[in-house]
Amino acid sequence: MNEKTTEQTSSALRPPFSSRPIPPPSTAANSSNPTARELVHQNGHIDPNQGHALASGQPVLDSVTTIPLTPEDSLPTISGRNNEAYLANDDPRQFLKHDLDLSRLNRIHGHLWMAGRPMRARPLHRYRMLGMEVLGTQQMDLHLLKYSNKLLVKPLPEWMLSYDFWREHICQPGDADSNNNVKREEGWLWKSAAGFLVSYVWLITTPLDLKIAHECTLLPSFITWHWWKDFVRDFMHHVDINTLHQVNKRYQFGDLRLGRINSTYRIRYAHTHFVRGYLYGYNRYVIFFQRNFSWILIVFVFFSLVLSAMQVGSGLKELEDNYAFLRASYVFVVFSMISVVAVLAFVTIVFIGIFLFNMVKAIAHAASEPKKRTKAAEQKQEAGKNV
Structure with missing residues (x-):
């Protein structure tokens, strides 16, 4: 394969394929475009819009994607x-x-x-x-x-x-x-x-x-x-x-x-x-939080299952006097409460940060763009006067 491959250099670049007409001549494509005589034979008349297209040499097609x-x-x-x-x-x-x-x-x-x-x-x-x-x-x-x-x-x-x-x-x-x-x-x-x-x-x-x-x-x-x-x-x-x-x-x-x-x-x-990344694909905050923070709900579901199991276990005679179990339950309950507060605070900070970022960008763009257009219009008018 390497022997057949044509090496390209920046000094003599050539197209990576042989010459061929684009689009290629095709009788099938032409036969799909009815002529004026065919339209008269099929319909008995020519629609004004179709007649104008035929007079101007444009094809009459059902879909523009086939042109x-x-x-x-x-x-x-x-x-x-x-x-x-x-x-x-x-x-x-x-x-x-x-x-x-x-x-x-x-x-x-x-x-x-x-x-x-x-x-x-x-x-x-x-x-x-x-x-x-x-x-x-x-x-x-x-x-x-x-x-x-x-x-x-x-x-x-x-x-x-x-x-x-x-x-x-x-x-x-x-x-x-x-x-x-x-x-x-x-x-x-x-x-x-x-x-x-x-x-x-x-x-x-x-x-x-x-x-x-x-x-x-x-x-x-x-x-x-x-x-x-x-x-x-x-x-x-x-x-x-x-x-x-x-x-x-x-x-x-x-x-x-x-x-x-x-x-x-x-x-x-x-x-x-940091905010927009490579491609910013969100136009609503709801979609942003659904895609990026939906996994938190799954974590909280597991938390609730563990807390429910601990609550049941604390009522059993075998565990009600177990110091290690009660200590672990206490630590996990406090951890769960702190986690909820921390997550809510983080989501709130992210929302406020993105909102302020977008607002500042929108205000700056709204203020600068009219000035650029006005300056461009003045330069164009000045260039027209000098001609």
């Missing part, structure tokens, strides 16, 4: 961080730097062994057998993270399968930079994108996996089983999926536990992420 997209059309409308937005088609390179960013996981790569094993991800049908529900996400650093019975999966876009798009945007030099104090070497976009394709080689290994992926809208609609098998065979001639030395180091692991990654971030970066 084959070009790589450029598969880009999102807008992209950007925080409140700064731009049209993705106007700056594909900047979009890729945001979309393929794995720096947050790479920061804690040395601790990822606590969140998952260094092995490939399971095929999709195995996750379904385990009762996992697949949820779509557009954030690369959430791809293949799992919590409870949920698995986050980033859909595979058309542009990721386009040879020309790779050559024009991903394989170009000049992507070395630093983000959040993380230095990124030349070619990191290629490694991240290639690793993402490796993850789909893991996920889709049988026709059943492909069917599940289409049901979850994870793949472009034109991908068939024969197309996918040819693509994987071609891809494995360029990227070694066993050594994984050509892809981002995040893909040395398959699926990862989101809860443990959250804990790692809260401990490793306590000064900035």
